Structures are given as structure tokens and as C-alpha cells.
Amino acid sequence: MKHLAVAIDLGGTHLRMALVSPEGEIVAQKKVMVGTERGEKAIIQKIESLKKKLEQEPHQKATRIGLGIAGIVSSREGIVFASPHFPGWKDFKVGSLLTSQCGIPVFVDNDANMIARGEKGKGAGRDWQNFLMVTLGTGMGGALMIDSEVFCGDHGFAGEIGHMVIQAEGPPCACGSRGCFELYASATGLIRMGQEAAVDGELPGSERLQEIISSPHIDRTARLAEEARKFNEAARGIFDRMGYYLGIGLASLVNVTGLEKIVLGGGISQSADLFLPSAREELVRRTYKKTAECVEIRMAQLGDSAGLIGAGLWAFKNSSSTSE
Numbered sequence: 001m002k003h004l005a006v007a008i009d010l011g012g013t014h015l016r017m018a019l020v021s022p023e024g025e026i027v028a029q030k031k032v033m034v035g036t037e038r039g040e041k042a043i044i045q046k047i048e049s050l051k052k053k054l055e056q057e058p059h060q061k062a063t064r065i066g067l068g069i070a071g072i073v074s075s076r077e078g079i080v081f082a083s084p085h086f087p088g089w090k091d092f093k094v095g096s097l098l099t100s101q102c103g104i105p106v107f108v109d110n111d112a113n114m115i116a117r118g119e120k121g122k123g124a125g126r127d128w129q130n131f132l133m134v135t136l137g138t139g140m141g142g143a144l145m146i147d148s149e150v151f152c153g154d155h156g157f158a159g160e161i162g163h164m165v166i167q168a169e170g171p172p173c174a175c176g177s178r179g180c181f182e183l184y185a186s187a188t189g190l191i192r193m194g195q196e197a198a199v200d201g202e203l204p205g206s207e208r209l210q211e212i213i214s215s216p217h218i219d220r221t222a223r224l225a226e227e228a229r230k231f232n233e234a235a236r237g238i239f240d241r242m243g244y245y246l247g248i249g250l251a252s253l254v255n256v257t258g259l260e261k262i263v264l265g266g267g268i269s270q271s272a273d274l275f276l277p278s279a280r281e282e283l284v285r286r287t288y289k290k291t292a293e294c295v296e297i298r299m300a301q302l303g304d305s306a307g308l309i310g311a312g313l314w315a316f317k318n319s320s321s322t323s324e
């Protein structure tokens, strides 16, 4: 019988789960809303019940689980110390709890680390040993792929690039700091900068901008991108500004880590045509000439599946010595 892993991507809105082969192929997958019940027990129950449904389709039981979740996660201990999507959780030992409930080994890590593993295994970073993974979504995720492994730091918290400070006295961030990178280069950043530009009202198109920003029931960042592509100056200005900050942040990261290859993912990366030119310009301005010449940026290839594929591959990698 072929071994399979249950891969879990636990986000703020959706719980995605898949059965993944050792080669990183998705055999079956399901997605449900996380809903309002966000306590530790409720989430474990939700995962268990979806796992059962998932295993019904190929009539195969998984032999291991890989779980990716946003937040401060110790992969070694399987503990989520804090997650932006589950503010009630405190030092949640999700790894050991799921292991005892499901009876198979569970490997937990930060969602961006899982995405990086997915893009390394099957996506844009397949032929790169070293790269910086950057996901631009509601917030910003990051991972440092070094020698084909995610660098986790002393306690597993490395790669939190979204909380690198870009503006010392910038707006307050949920992490407790101010002016963090993700407050400028993310959907949240685009909306906030859009609000500022609409209030400022200086550039043509500001009224339309105000309309979009004040409509909470639409995908505002997609509308902003649409508007920018119609040459609305105010909307273009926001993406230019985001690119400016993205370039500053990436330049610092490249300078510190020496990682010159970058994979850009997340929903906002679909608007890269609007912000990447200014990001590249800024990156060149803030790095040595030789460094800038070596920088290569690729778009992620696996979309929403990256985290699932990465979680599955990682579960196999971790448990290969114990379960085969």
C-alpha cells in the first residue's frame, strides 16, 4: 500500500486538507470554513472529522500528518505559541494532541515555512538550493531556504520577515512593534495606504479610491489593482509606494542573509506588474552593485497548494526513519 500524508493548511478563513504522496502529488483535498468556533478543542475536532472524510475517497489511511499554521510556532516541540488567526490560543501543544487523537506522527510548522518547502519541492524553487520565500497576503510571511532546508533559528521562529521594522515610528503592529514590513507590503498595507491617499485626495482618481476603500464587501485589493491598471494615478501611487517599501525590505534581507534568489507568493503577488518595477528600483538603490546584479525574483508557481504540498513533503521527510 502506498503511504500518504495528511497535509493541513490552517488559515484564518479556511481549513484546507489534502492527502499527499511522498512525491508531493495531491491525491485528494477538501476545504471548509474555519468558522467562529476557534477554541483549541473545536479546531482539533474539525481537523479529525475532515481527515476521516478525506480518507474515504481513496480508501487509504494516512501514516503521518504535516500541519502548517500562521504564527509563532516551534516545529521541534509542535507548539503554537501565538497565532494571529486564533488569539485565544496560548502555548497550544497541537502536535502532541493531534498525535494522540489520530494515532500517527504529526509535524507542525509555520505556514510560510511549509509554502517554501512546497515551492522548493515542486514549484518555483525546484532548482534553487538557497532562496528567500516571501508571501504577500493579508499580512506577510517569510522563510529562509538555506542548503535546501528551511532555517528555523534557535527556537523555530526565524523568517518572520513581516515584522522587520521598515519605519521606526510607523503605525502600531499586532506584534507589539511599530512600522513593521507587513504593514506596508501586504493587503493590509495597500488598504491603509489607500485610505491615506484617499483622505489626502491630491492625485487624480482619489474619489474612486475612496469608493473602493470604503466598500468592505468586495475584494478591495483586486479592485485597487484593476483601477491601477486603468491608469488611475491615485491607485497606481499606492502600488508604487508598496513597491518602494518592498524594495527597501528585500534589500535589507538580501544584505543580511546573502540570499539573492527570491520567490514571491501570496494573493497580492498577482499584482506584481504594478509594484515590482518600483521594488526592483529600490532594491538596486539600496544594495551594492554586485549584489543587485545577482538578485533574481521568481513568482511562486503552486498558489494555494504550496502549503499543502510542503506540509506533506515535510511530514514524509521527518517521519521517514520511524514509519517506513
Ligand SMILES: [Zn+2]
Pocket: 162, 163, 173, 174, 175, 176, 177, 178, 180
Ligand atoms: Zn509587527
